[in-house]
Amino acid sequence: DVKVTQSSRYLVKRTGEKVFLECVQDMDHENMFWYRQDPGLGLRLIYFSYDVKMKEKGDIPEGYSVSREKKERFSLILESASTNQTSMYLCASGGANSYEQYFGPGTRLTVT
Amino acid sequence: GENVEQHPSTLSVQEGDSAVIKCTYSDSASNYFPWYKQELGKRPQLIIDIRSNVGEKKDQRIAVTLNKTAKHFSLHITETQPEDSAVYFCAPGDNYGQNFVFGPGTRLSVLP
Numbered sequence: 432d433v434k435v436t437q438s439s440r441y442l443v444k445r446t447g448e449k450v451f452l453e454c455v456q457d458m459d460h461e462n463m464f465w466y467r468q469d470p471g472l473g474l475r476l477i478y479f480s481y482d483v484k485m486k487e488k489g490d491i492p493e494g495y496s497v498s499r500e501k502k503e504r505f506s507l508i509l510e511s512a513s514t515n516q517t518s519m520y521l522c523a524s525g526g527a528n529s530y531e532q533y534f535g536p537g538t539r540l541t542v543t
Numbered sequence: 544g545e546n547v548e549q550h551p552s553t554l555s556v557q558e559g560d561s562a563v564i565k566c567t568y569s570d571s572a573s574n575y576f577p578w579y580k581q582e583l584g585k586r587p588q589l590i591i592d593i594r595s596n597v598g599e600k601k602d603q604r605i606a607v608t609l610n611k612t613a614k615h616f617s618l619h620i621t622e623t624q625p626e627d628s629a630v631y632f633c634a635p636g637d638n639y640g641q642n643f644v645f646g647p648g649t650r651l652s653v654l655p
Contacts, residue, residue, distance in 0.1 A: 466645075471552075473632055474587070474645040490644070521586065530575045530636065532643070534586040 450509040454522030461527040463505035566633030
């Protein structure tokens with residue numbers, strides 16, 4: 432069974448804080464993704480990575496950065512958290528020659 | 544970029560009835576057409592998918608049909624059950640899983 436885990440299920444941070452969200456997958460997948468999910472907007476892609484140290488911007492990268500130093504780990508960084516970044520953050524992974532994405536349980540981030 | 548819409552946004556059916564959700568997309572390069580199901584409080588999971596060289600695929604009570612000319616594909620659920628209640632997302636894509644856009648989601652409620 433593919434396992435994708437995220438470092439926290441719930442997180443509360445203050446405006447201006449630096450926030451790290453971590454995602455780990457155990458299937459040796461090349462592709463990893465970060466999405467945010469908001470009611471009525473579906474899942475919007477923030478960044479994805481198709482290899483170690485590689486990253487590509489998604490649809491809404493502003494205010495975020497990512498890091499992929501190891502194949503199994505993909506981190507999302509909010510350099511200076513703002514209240515409009517309050518959301519559910521979902522990580523996903525997928526194989527290089529596969530279309531299916533496997534999602535983590537999500538991190539509900541609240542920025543106050 | 545890809546523009547993805549789903550209709551309807553919410554759908555209520557009686558248990559045992561059929562449900563149909565339609566996904567329209569704009570990018571003619573899309574060649575992979577999946578449907579994900581997200582139950583309340585859980586992660587999205589792939590339930591069925593279809594490639595562009597196939598017009599229809601069925602898996603027990605669920606089926607997906609594709610009209611590539613008109614750029615839409617649909618999820619069909621027959622003999623609905625309460626456990627089918629969830630939010631369903633389409634995510635047409637291409638380029639081996641590196642280019643997905645999720646639709647806004649359809650909330651299906653199956654009433655007993």
